[in-house]
Amino acid sequence: MASSKIILGAIFVASFYLSASFAFPGHHEGAYPVGNSLSPDYYKFTCPQADEIVVSILKKAIAKEQRIAASLLRLLFHDCFVQGCDASVLLDDTEEVVSEKNAIPNKNSIRGFEVIDEIKTALEEACPHTVSCADTIALAARASTVLSGGPYWELPLGRRDSKTANMKLANKNLPPPNATLHRLIKFFQRQGLDKVDLVALSGTVLDYWHIFNVQDKPLT
């Protein structure tokens, strides 16, 4: 019970900042394909029911296992930190692809793929070849947050899917649990995110003063 409260709390706090990081292209442009203009209305005419489909499947998935909401939020984070929010995290090993799923921070840890598959199948049935996998992950992260009692945020859509994955970059860009605060700041800076983003996205309950004074080295 306590751990599910912590997870829900983390989702709630972190999701406030998703709009400023994973959601808005201007904030860290590296996450979005050049020349692709994102819009919350991207599927307004081609798949207006997309969000409804995502929400209806997630309602069932969360009723079955509450943790899945947290896992899907993390899936978006792990997708976006490796060559942008391009669904590269979904790709399995092939002759050409070395899957990010086997990167150290992901192996036996990242989860939610079955639910994403289920959502994507339903989206394909309703609107064939329309909604990208990258948008499916982003929509699932938002719906998970909202269904867990967190806030709704406007989500620009129109991400394109990558045909390649980058396991090396996943190992390089996804922060390990033993990273110092200084290294965490560097990991986030690499994505165009600042210290405020780091604190908010980490869903920490600590305030800035505490966070930035318990460290061994002064921060610049």
Ligand code: HEM
């Ligand atoms: C700041 C650097 C971060 C580090 C070092 C970190 C590390 C970790 C680790 C080690 C786990 C446990 C994984 C496991 O048990 O297999 C975890 C879980 C989780 N992380 Fe992070 N994380 C970070 C930032 C974030 C961010 C930015 C988000 C989302 C906005 C996030 C969302 C989550 C969630 C929701 C879980 C629970 C997932 C589940 O239960 O399936 N984390 N994180």
